[in-house]
Amino acid sequence: MNKIVMAFAGLLLGAGSACAADGSAKELFRRIDTNGDRKLEFSEIQAARARMFDRMDANHNGLLDAGEVRAAVEAVKSKLDFQAAQFGGFQAQAGRIDRNGDGRISRDEFAAFIPDRLLRADTNGDGALSISELRALRRQ
Numbered sequence: 038m039n040k041i042v043m044a045f046a047g048l049l050l051g052a053g054s055a056c057a058a059d060g061s062a063k064e065l066f067r068r069i070d071t072n073g074d075r076k077l078e079f080s081e082i083q084a085a086r087a088r089m090f091d092r093m094d095a096n097h098n099g100l101l102d103a104g105e106v107r108a109a110v111e112a113v114k115s116k117l118d119f120q121a122a123q124f125g126g127f128q129a130q131a132g133r134i135d136r137n138g139d140g141r142i143s144r145d146e147f148a149a150f151i152p153d154r155l156l157r158a159d160t161n162g163d164g165a166l167s168i169s170e171l172r173a174l175r176r177q
Contacts, residue, residue, distance in 0.1 A: 076165040087148035
């Protein structure tokens with residue numbers, strides 16, 4: 038399950054794919070799965086994205102500008118040893134996340150965004166990703 042959850046962690050950012058070996062993957066899953074049902078509900082994903090936004094918002098003004106996005110991507114790539122191409126997806130999706138088109142991403146915009154790949158992975162349409170759906174996502 039570690040690689041599955043780490044792939045999901047990359048997808049929280051909106052990246053197209055991600056894979057890393059990290060011993061804390063189960064803990065990450067548990068932190069996101071706040072109700073303990075062994076599924077990642079989209080509301081839990083949105084809450085995790087809100088917490089992620091708070092860490093990315095370096096000047097704490099409630100908005101992510103292009104510099105903060107680049108810094109966050111670089112920090113994640115460095116910390117988790119991801120390949121640069123894997124985070125092109127986040128930068129490419131920034132325009133979709135910025136729903137009002139002002140060139141900055143608000144906390145609400147960032148938290149509300151669920152990457153398309155996660156929406157498609159929810160094959161039973163219950164608004165949550167089960168372990169089996171996460172495994173299928175990893176295989177894609």
